[in-house]
Amino acid sequence: MDATVLDRIAALRIVPVVVVDGADEGARLADALMAGGLPVAEITLRLPNALAALRAVAAEQPDVLVGAGTVLTAAQVDEVVDAGARFVVSPGTFEPVIRRAQERDVPILPGxxxxxxVMRALDLGVRTVKLFPASVAGGPAAIKALSAPFPQVRFMPTGGVNAANLHDYLDLPSVIAAGGSWMVERPLVTAGDWAEISRRAAEAVALAAPTTED
Structure with missing residues (x-):
């Protein structure tokens, strides 16, 4: 399961980092991403009804690869997996979260x-991690530097990734995908501007396509 989910993420190259509140927002956002050709979402646990949103996406839009972000505790791992999360993302490398995700047989991308x-993640058996916050932690230069002593590690940079710098990350061999929120900004969700989210998603998919040099 781990390899299959990570392979899908690597094929999509972008993971929208989503802040939604409630089942209706979650379902509508998933539909908008699908319409834009980007069937993946990391729903962050930043709002009170994020779990309801995650549950709605998992139930109503099974073609969307839905994961949970901002997972801070082992108990939250159980909550998001029970709600239908196919992968788990955490802002840090916290052993209880990693161990519980492994016990639940769900891919975990620790920050x-x-x-x-990175050494802690490797010691816990994790080979794919999230550089976070990417822009503050050194950006593409940090990934290049870390890839030298850790050639077996793959990265999903998140935090400060946008359309302008996307390929600075995606063109690095050790980067499987990048997490970003520019196509799913919270004001677009609260305004119900699903058409604009679909447009930005389609634009992001085109932008993320491998260049001829890749």
Whole structure:
């Protein structure tokens, strides 16, 4: 399961990092992403009804690869997996979260910002991590530097990734995908501007396509 989910993420190259509140927002956002050709979403646990949104996407839009972000505790791992999350993303490398995700047989992408974080992740059996916050942690230069001593590690940078710098990350061999929110900004969701989200998603898919040099 782990390899299959991560392979799908690598094929899509972008993971929208979503802040939604409630089942209706979640379902409508998933439909908008599908319409834009981007069938993946990391629903962050930042709003009170994020779990309801995750549950709605998992139930009503099974073609969307839905995961949970901002997972901070082992108990939250159980909550999001029970709600239908296919992968788990955490802002840090926290052993209880990683162990519980492994016990639940769900891919976990823990956040790393330093070489020590990467070493902890490797010690816990994790080979794919989230550089977070990417722009603050050194951006593409940090990934290049960390890839030298850790050639077996793959990265999903998140935090400060946007349309302008997307390929600075995606063109690195050790990057499987990038997480970003520019196509699913919270004001677009609250305004119900699903057409604009679909347009931005389609634009992001085209932008993320491998260049001829890749």
């Amino acid at each position: 790393v910002a330093t070489a020590s974080d």
